[in-house]
Amino acid sequence: MSASLRHFSSTDIRERLPELGALLQDCVHDGASIGFILPFDTAASQAFWTNNVLPAVTRGVRLLLVAEVDGRVAGAVQLDWDTNPNQAHRAEVRKLLVAPAFRRHGIARQLMQALEAQARQLPRSLLTLDTRSGDHAQALYLSLGYMVAGSIPGYALAPAGDRLDATTIMYKQLRQ
Numbered sequence: 001m002s003a004s005l006r007h008f009s010s011t012d013i014r015e016r017l018p019e020l021g022a023l024l025q026d027c028v029h030d031g032a033s034i035g036f037i038l039p040f041d042t043a044a045s046q047a048f049w050t051n052n053v054l055p056a057v058t059r060g061v062r063l064l065l066v067a068e069v070d071g072r073v074a075g076a077v078q079l080d081w082d083t084n085p086n087q088a089h090r091a092e093v094r095k096l097l098v099a100p101a102f103r104r105h106g107i108a109r110q111l112m113q114a115l116e117a118q119a120r121q122l123p124r125s126l127l128t129l130d131t132r133s134g135d136h137a138q139a140l141y142l143s144l145g146y147m148v149a150g151s152i153p154g155y156a157l158a159p160a161g162d163r164l165d166a167t168t169i170m171y172k173q174l175r176q
């Protein structure tokens with residue numbers, strides 16, 4: 001399965017909002033710990049894109065990188081470089097999403113590698129992220145060279161709302 005990657009502009013986000021909303025909703029319903037709990041409906045999913053991502057992309061402080069397979073949104077990741085002046089060398093990886101139907105085909109790795117290339121062009125030399133401890137995403141990040149800075153127990157409510165999960169803080173120093 002071959003995915004094509006492209007940067008989504010503000011216009012793209014507005015035009016493809018139903019697909020982006022479906023991607024986020026599918027991932028949450030599949031148990032992804034990405035900041036939302038069930039029940040999670042279409043309106044809440046689309047509100048995330050319009051109220052959170054769209055303003056940052058419009059301001060030019062966040063990149064939305066989208067993977068498409070046969071013209072369908074299959075995955076996405078965000079690079080957020082809206083940092084304080086003393087952190088102008090750093091950016092944060094946000095919301096790596098791959099639709100359940102498109103998983104296990106290298107799309108997440110492809111998105112992360114493209115995101116890192118974009119971070120180098122900014123130029124940013126340090127990437128940070130957090131992920132649910134023990135999650136399959138943690139293994140991906142480790143395989144891409146991210147290091148564990150530490151873990152915080154009871155950090156976030158699980159998507160089903162039935163327990164508190166730990167999070168692992170990770171980072172990667174990029175070569176320029």
